[in-house]
Amino acid sequence: MERVFSLLYKAAREGNVTTLRQLLEQDSLILDRLIIINNNGFSETPLHVAAMLGHADFVKEIITHKPELANELDIWRSTPLHLAVAKGHLESVRVLLSTADHELMSSTWDGEGRNPLHLAAMRGRLDVLRELLKVAPEAIRVNLKDRNETILHVCVRHNQLEALKFLVNNMDDYQIVNAKDDYGMTVLHLAVTNKQIETVKFLLINTKIEVNAVNASNFTALDILAQSQRSEKDFDILESLHSMGASRATDQPLPMDHHKPIKATTHHHHHHHVLQKDEATTKPRYWLTRKRESLMVVASLIATMAFQAGTTPPGGLWQENTSSSTAANSPSYDHHLAGESVMAYRDSDFLYNSYLICNTVGFVGSLSIILLFVTGLPFCHRFLMWVSTIILWVTITAMTATYTIAIWVAAPHNDMNIVRHMLLYLILSWAGVMVVVALLHMINIVNKIFKWLGNITMVRRKKFVYGDGAA
Template structure:
């Protein structure tokens, strides 16, 4: 654990067979521990005394080389490779070699040593059919990718190797939006940009059909310069449907064109009705505001202005009953200013109950999808906001000292009046809208004429 070579030599003098017994009841050998902690001198002495430790595996199937490569301890990697370079090809319980672990962790120097001692280690695949290239890209290790590409530069087939899902390293880089890796693969390898994975998608199609990102345009330009096809399968299907729809609409368009020529009117304009989920947005906004108001109102009821008494006070120091007793946990404001306390609690309770009513209506499952029901909920919300505004005013007056209250009073009242006035204007406007809807619904007012989606604007005749 300390990496002390001196203590190791003393222990070996006392018991030359200690290395045979040191790991008999442990998972890791002393060499595993030295490789994990980076004690290169200690590891070198262990290998000199007992070289076969380099081939020992722990319960996870990992050798000391696995640990040293994952940590990037280059000196220990060299010593282990000098003893047994074939350990580069050993898979641990997760199906990974030391080279795979170095690629995942981005330990470029250790990776370079592994490739130099055992070049064929680059061809070993994981249980999922992934090469070191795949693992480098998956974990965004550009340095490891460059080192591996240089080692297999002459093997175009291996650069285009696909994992069990049929993905090449370019598929993975595009899916993870790794722009630098995409540029490197395109400019420095003979990667096939139009290769398809097991689902039949090219790298360009993964980009076009995946989630949007700010780097999409740059990635698309890189792929197009490399010769990637612009049109994806999904786009081609959509385009073929558009062509069919155009062909089906052609007789109707020809007829419209003939009418235009006869009437000498302006071109026909199609008004596309945009779908807006107005009610859905209103419901979401109401739920958020109602939840916030209910939370604040609940907190205010438990912590009223002025706080609560911290101890009982029923008798004085002589044991005589006091004139104004109180008990711990009760509101201070209730004793000092009962009228304002009642106003505060009534208004706060009104805001709390109104907010809970909104939440209950929204989660009740009742058919609240029509505008009239949404207006009812908005009215309740206005009641909650108005009550909460008044609650704030009462609390502010209560906790403000008298010498500041005179100046604060005028400003607060003006602000309060402006706020309530805005609420009143919005409330009045919606009441008028509801009245107009009611009058139209029952025939007292002629309803608005519905405009067709296809209309013709006629020019005025001077005659």
């Protein structure tokens, strides 16, 4: 008997229908015996194997002789249909659906609590989903076993946007779209948590999703997003939510007294004020985050350059100590040791000291910025960010001076006219850039001062007018 079963499973792996027919001619009860053995804890039937490998003809032949095998479970509590669906074998799925118990198919969960429709959605098998919905459309409303999680939650959790679109377009059920899982999360909460921009946009535009629904922690989708606004992706989601009237849970109005009428214009004004307030606090914080990241990158790069320039100055380092004979033949150089800077002996003290000071200022300035960022200070404040920007300006200017001195020292003496002109243009260009930047900032500051004075004047004028009117 073991040999016969071995041949049967080999035929299932190969999809050999001829061998299956020969075995059935030899023993017409072989499939019945297989069911009895499987009920005693056997791992899987030949139908499981054939369905998993996509041998549709073999599946059809077994179903013709023994349709009961379609309901058998393997050790993971999966039916042959579960396996065919998971692997996306459309023809095998069609054969199994022709004899499947439709009600049983909806409530037959595998070891993970999923029915065949959940598996098709999880794997994004659109053709298989279409076939399953033709046979059992009611299965779309069945949750995962022992969990308040719909098939739409499954699509979002596994990032299957096309499957989500297909299912939404084939249902018109407001309750399913807004259903919540065990944590009170709707599919919109889940999409925002997983940073799925396209999914969020689809749900907001094409479904009747409640944009301000709260989860078990009393968080809206906007509350969840506010906890991790760190990238461009978050900002895109924020704009999409705002366009559909999303708000924070703390900003939502208290339940209204039905006995007191409230004008619609008042509610609209309050809602518009909430959105403006949220945008006013979110966009500056986003800008500050991006600016902090940029400053960190620039500071790290300058620190690396300054360290390299300090350890290997122009002209290099002496490779050996000065001997007595060398000192006698080269009276222009003092005694030196290996590893000391050639520039310190060859050029004037002014050039070397200037080079050393400028490079040190650049190195210390860049390290200061890095230290400020890693200490955990609240850099969401503009003042600290402006201080870091000023330090970086000084650092970049010092590195420009370091480069100028290095070029002057390294240039050959017979080309000094070209070097002088080049360095002159460099200094003038850099000074011009600094002047332009300073002017722009001064204009910005003056503009803010005028706005501030204008607001004060406007407030005083209103007080004066309303005071006279009251009088």
